[in-house]
Amino acid sequence: MRRIAFLVAAFFAFNSVNAQNSTSTSQTADISKVVSFKETDHDLGKIPYGKPVEFDVVMTNVSQDSVKIVNVQTQCGCTTPKWKEGPYAAGQDFKIVLGFNGYTDGHFEKYVTVFFSGGVSKQLKFHGDTYKEQVQQSTPNKTR
Template identity: 25%
Template sequence: MKSLTSILVLFLISFSINAQEFKFEKETINYGKINKGADGERIFTFTNIGDQPIIIKRIQSSCGCTVPKKPEKPIMPGEKGEIKVSYDTKRVGGFSKSITIFSNATEAIKVLRIKGIISNGVSLEKEKSMLSNSEI
């Protein structure tokens, strides 16, 4: 009987420990091909699918060119939360960066990614516009 009680207690403890979970709509955001100096802010949206509040303790990016912003308040069960990420689009070329989230969720460390290509070129539409304006 003691062993059955011990197993039951361990099961309840492990269940309550795993009660905080979140589900991201996307774990990778692809900026695609964007122009130098374009808006580099993107948002990762998630939902607390557990039965306890999720507290994001901190977020760390893989380099200084990526600045994440965490929610300040706990995300209650069933609620949505956002993590804003700003990438420095003044750096021309391809990029692939990671954002590591530290929280009280079941998966205490979660890695999200951003990627894309920053182009230095002027688009054909801008060139056509510049040419047509110079003819006037």
Template identity: 35%
Template sequence: MKKLAFILVAFFAVNIAMAQTADSKNGPEITFAETEHDFGDITQGDVVEHIFKFENTGTEPLILSNVQTTCGCTAPSWPREPIAPGETAELTVKFNSRGKMGRQNKVITIVSNIGENRTVKIITNVLPKESK
């Protein structure tokens, strides 16, 4: 009898733990089609732009509250309205290479209501302007 009671308690404990794990997956979730883009070689002074496409793969609306960059040479544009579950949206990132030289690695941090920040990255190699 004690053995049966122990088995039943263990069975219910496992089921409760599994239900709690399933519940913790509820909420918004951001899934990017790509998290890194390499522009290759560009010339100093060029302004380049890339669109990072993403989807709310969660169960509740996704809200991007801020998008932070590592320097003023990188400018993000993102949706300000909530993104419903299953909907896609875009994060546009512009990089101005004026005053930059060599390999550039810029991290863009996405602050949202998913509970942790996510990042995407742009990379490029800035070549000097050809003198005339």
């Protein structure tokens, strides 16, 4: 009975180590050999508080094979991605449109992760500052 328990424990230990090795190799795939990014840190500058803005993230397939976008994961609900899965041929340019609702007070940094076929991914960043527009109040005419 001890021998069976030992074999079962050894089997699970081996599979656990094997799973960790296969996960680490897929996570270390070099994105620069698959997709080139025109920009990975976009500065939105100063934008009015609550005013939505959009910008393009332009990429190029630098591999010899076609590539697909598997998923685009945003940090919060304030960011909305628009993208097409593909496939994108070798040498082809493509883009993701990122929208930001502007409802962050002051300085902000947001992160978006793009997942591609082949198990590669890239984290992108955008940042800026919001400001509240001054509302001029009219003063009533005073009569003397």
